[in-house]
Amino acid sequence: MMISGGAGMAEVLVVRQADLLEARRKVVSVDGVEIGIFQVGTDIYAWRNHCPHQGGPACQGKLMKGVEERLTEDKQSLGIHYKDDSLNIICPWHGYEFDVRTGRYDGAGGLRLKGYPVTVRDGGVYVTL
Amino acid sequence: MSDQHKISELPIIDAFTHSGDILAKVGQQSTERRMDDYFIVDVDSHIGDAEAWPEILKYIENDATREAAAFFGGGTGRGAYINSTPGLQLQHVGGRIPHGAALQEKIDDKSVPRVVTLARRAIDAMGLSYQVFFPSALLFLGMHPVREMEVELAIAYNRWIVEHVLPHEPRMKAMLYLPFNTPEAAEAMVKRFIGAKGVVGFLVTSTRYQPVHANEYMRVYSMLEEAGMPIGFHAHHNWNNEYTKQLNRFLSMHALSFVLSNMVHLTNWVINGLPERFPKLKVMWIESGLAWVPFLMQRLDHEYLMRVSEAPLLKRLPSEYMQDMFYTVQPMEATNMKLLEGTLEAIKAETQLLYASDWPHWDFDVPSRVFDLPFLTEQSKRNILGGNAAKVFNLEIPDRYKAKY
Numbered sequence A: 001m002m003i004s005g006g007a008g009m010a011e012v013l014v015v016r017q018a019d020l021l022e023a024r025r026k027v028v029s030v031d032g033v034e035i036g037i038f039q040v041g042t043d044i045y046a047w048r049n050h051c052p053h054q055g056g057p058a059c060q061g062k063l064m065k066g067v068e069e070r071l072t073e074d075k076q077s078l079g080i081h082y083k084d085d086s087l088n089i090i091c092p093w094h095g096y097e098f099d100v101r102t103g104r105y106d107g108a109g110g111l112r113l114k115g116y117p118v119t120v121r122d123g124g125v126y127v128t129l
Numbered sequence B: 001m002s003d004q005h006k007i008s009e010l011p012i013i014d015a016f017t018h019s020g021d022i023l024a025k026v027g028q029q030s031t032e033r034r035m036d037d038y039f040i041v042d043v044d045s046h047i048g049d050a051e052a053w054p055e056i057l058k059y060i061e062n063d064a065t066r067e068a069a070a071f072f073g074g075g076t077g078r079g080a081y082i083n084s085t086p087g088l089q090l091q092h093v094g095g096r097i098p099h100g101a102a103l104q105e106k107i108d109d110k111s112v113p114r115v116v117t118l119a120r121r122a123i124d125a126m127g128l129s130y131q132v133f134f135p136s137a138l139l140f141l142g143m144h145p146v147r148e149m150e151v152e153l154a155i156a157y158n159r160w161i162v163e164h165v166l167p168h169e170p171r172m173k174a175m176l177y178l179p180f181n182t183p184e185a186a187e188a189m190v191k192r193f194i195g196a197k198g199v200v201g202f203l204v205t206s207t208r209y210q211p212v213h214a215n216e217y218m219r220v221y222s223m224l225e226e227a228g229m230p231i232g233f234h235a236h237h238n239w240n241n242e243y244t245k246q247l248n249r250f251l252s253m254h255a256l257s258f259v260l261s262n263m264v265h266l267t268n269w270v271i272n273g274l275p276e277r278f279p280k281l282k283v284m285w286i287e288s289g290l291a292w293v294p295f296l297m298q299r300l301d302h303e304y305l306m307r308v309s310e311a312p313l314l315k316r317l318p319s320e321y322m323q324d325m326f327y328t329v330q331p332m333e334a335t336n337m338k339l340l341e342g343t344l345e346a347i348k349a350e351t352q353l354l355y356a357s358d359w360p361h362w363d364f365d366v367p368s369r370v371f372d373l374p375f376l377t378e379q380s381k382r383n384i385l386g387g388n389a390a391k392v393f394n395l396e397i398p399d400r401y402k403a404k405y
């Protein structure tokens, strides 16, 4: 099981693992702190539902593959295509895209979502706030 | 889920989500920042007029045109006569920004037009006192190949707003479209609708090839000046001219063409001395962002000083006339705070800048964007978010805010 994010204090049961497996993503408010919990394969990630752009609900947006522009060896463009194995969460307000596995903005600028540690126990997904 | 903690689930946002849910965080931001005593006016918002198009067509006054409209869109009238281009359809970034395509949320209330309910939802979610809205569907109409069609559709649209929409909601205000390619029709439009309830100004969509200093327009300007009504130039894209045709991505085209049209019109406006001819006319530049303004100020001052013989009506520098004009915030370029601070200073933001969201378009700005600017005084923030709009549009400030304005 994957742990993401920084140090925290209180561990809170946020969702049943079976529900998350089915939905792939749950966004919850825990005492007013909004968190998106994502299941990718066997890994689980938790990110704050707060976009670094204008504070939008980043985790409530669309999940989509990221893209890349492919080039030939002599640098000619082959166009824009999905990146294999990628998954981005896209803020619904203006489209900032973040890699669900790392929380990093999927482009230049060094932006990222704040992460929370996740543990799974007895069929429950816990996030440390 | 947990005994000691209060946990609730939040919805996934898609094209069918309630505007109040999409914008829920705007309310949270305003609570966190204690903005509830701020009088906020959104001077550029859009309503779902593409969906209402069949309803708008009923207001076409030429019965032959009106009846033929019903045969468009597979018999629905959808899209009838509209000369739109692929540009607007790309707002949603390949489905990534759901509200960028259209607000498709469910509305059960049939007592008012759907657009009124959508507007009320945005007004409530953003804590607005007033919302001035613009005709999304007409933003490209200035490029219509049939000149008379611009006039017919503009009249229908303005009647729809004045007769069908505005009477339901006093917080909704409108700037009405001028069919600018036919100056006499623009004059007739002003005469017909000036004083209509909820009409706070008139609008020229900037995507068109008409020089704003042409003599045929002087009567319209003078009518608006006399009535104390602002004229707004609302930018839009143009992917069809020889320069922008070279741009292969929406982002490139959008970045340049929303500014280009207003740069051309503003340059003609100033260099031909229109501020000297109509010193009291309130002129507003809408939806081109802000970064272009200090560029143009410097550029025009520089050239003017060397070629004064080409602009004899000017008694001040071009940049000084530009400081008397009004600008809307959105889309506010804010990746370099130093440059933004200089920009706001250059345009005299405290009195000349007006908050605009452009909701529900893909690059909308929320009120906290202005509130969070670290270099503005509280008074400036209050003016930009609402006070300046109250002055320009003669809006009544509700009692609960009056003490601070």
Ligand code: FES
Pocket: A051, A052, A053, A054, A055, A056, A057, A058, A091, A092, A093, A094, A095, A096
């Ligand atoms: S707030 Fe998330 S993209 Fe703008």
